[in-house]
Amino acid sequence: MSFVALTWMNCIRRHLLPKARFLHTLQVLQSEQILMSPSLASLDLPDIWTPNYSCQSSPAILKSGNEQTAMVLDGKLMSTEIRSKIADQVRQMKKCLGKVPGLAVILVGQRKDSLTYVRNKIIACEEVGIKSLVTELPTDCADADVQNAVMRFNKDPSVHGILVQLPLPQHLDEEKILDALCLEKDVDGFHPLNMGNLALRGREPLFTPCTPKACIELLIRSGVKIMGKKAVVIGRSNIVGLPTSLLLQRHHATVTIIHAFTENPEQITSKADIVVSAAGVPNLVRGNWIKSGATVIDVGTSPVEDLSCEEGYRLVGDVCYEEVVKVASVITPVPGGVGPMTVTMLLVNTLDSAKRMLNFT
Template sequence: MTNIIDGRQLAKKLNLQTKRRVECLAKRKIQPGIALILVGDDPASLIYTRNKHRRTTKLGIHSVLKRFPATVDQATVMATIKQYNHDESIDAIIVQEPLPSHLDGQAITNAIRPDKDVDGLHPLNLGKLYGNQTGHYPIACTPRGIMTMLDHYRVNPAGMNAVIVGRSILVGKPLAALLTNADATVSVANRYTKNLPALTRQADLLVVAAGSPHLIKKSAVKPGAVVIDVGINRLPSGKLTGDVDFDNVKDIAKLITPVPGGVGQMTIATLMQQTVDLAEWRHNG
């Protein structure tokens, strides 16, 4: 019988652990803080950022939500990041993607202090991840959340043939590094990959983050595979669906994440977890 990965329940468990850590810090007169920067009026980004802001409040994390119109200039965003870099009440900074095309997203990411880079996208943090270095540094929240899911469900990547569909800096690339560091054999596919189903059928662990509804059909999945669907797509009917044809693939997968109720819940929970990590690392030295 197929096991459906319950991202909601696992996120609740992680949030409870995070709340307890926040309470422990409060006894030392320390409150973790996060600055959320939103540019423009993208509906999905607005909902996502508000959900993050509400979650921080529930967990006792100090949260600042800074909104800019889509017409904001680069200098204003950079000045805001500089302000939060020097703000002692802020441990974590996140700039919500996507950004308007006139803004230099790479320069904005690089401007965030590495020790406040809660998204784990600063070149220094990415370099440490790819180098499999020891010590404390933030890791992209969705990939870290996926690794937490795998650990909870006792999926050991060592020796597994892992295929990631999607090579974004937010998911595909950092996850490839994490799985490589965990001794998996990793292939990363993209829109130019020839005969994608032939590649995905070889995967013991298949992670799909392509942003294309029902891209992966049952025929493209190896029976007994672990399938992690990162995609969140809204159909014309208004229904949310993933990149995997869940209703059919669940019949042959060993483990599979639903959409919604899977990876998305863990991404936000991991963001909260990592915000507290940054506060602890900063104050504990």
């Protein structure tokens, strides 16, 4: 076996691939294939972060006795402003055409956080006059059931946006289901063609994914300069980290993407002017990860059990807020930062889609 194959074996072993997949990879390496590069999907590994659950301030930060320096961005307030403009345009559309934008949501199973998210989206639609439809399917439904729901909404002319609430139960084929979604109604922007058009300069996606779009709008509205700045995105999920990095690059930031295999991530983040954290790991980003005066956007929303809350849990971000608020110059809170702005971007995408389909300007 070649040196390279051995190196790969060690990499794979170290990250504990299931034995069957490991042996398959090994077989491929030993066979008479032309190239040594493996298939990309065979490379995919889960990003497993070491969580920090408690956010006890580090001695250095405590000793410094610094007070809060960061401006806290109010995502709710910004959303109110934007949603009032959306409501105006929906009213105009109704007046001129007798029609309103329609958003269809497909929800599979009973995940608590998904239920909350879907409810928030529906309420937001109602507030601005967008019609919403929800199809709820049981956890054990088949691929075909979800695909049929997608197809029905694809054909429905009163629906201008469709979203399948992720994550889906493990037994379902997410790729196949998302591929069935009509491109013109893909308001989440998760289709690979949309992602390609987001990545490629000179091109424009039909829809920009909502959370990345929310991050950029938060930055622009707060007067944070992006062009030429060092931006670090923590996490590389298909729905947040990846598209956020692509979008920041289209805005001419110098972008680095950090993931669970990155060595010494804090060395990289501490050089950044803008940090967007989307790892989904509570308290991952400590005070010493952040350069003094940096902008910190916290996308993380992990449910943590809290019996004092009505729902029995509360959402916490990736950022150790009490430490970072003393170091950064701009910060978003969780909740009340990126979350409401993400829902707002979904409303914008749905409105834009209706305007495009109904040829309404």
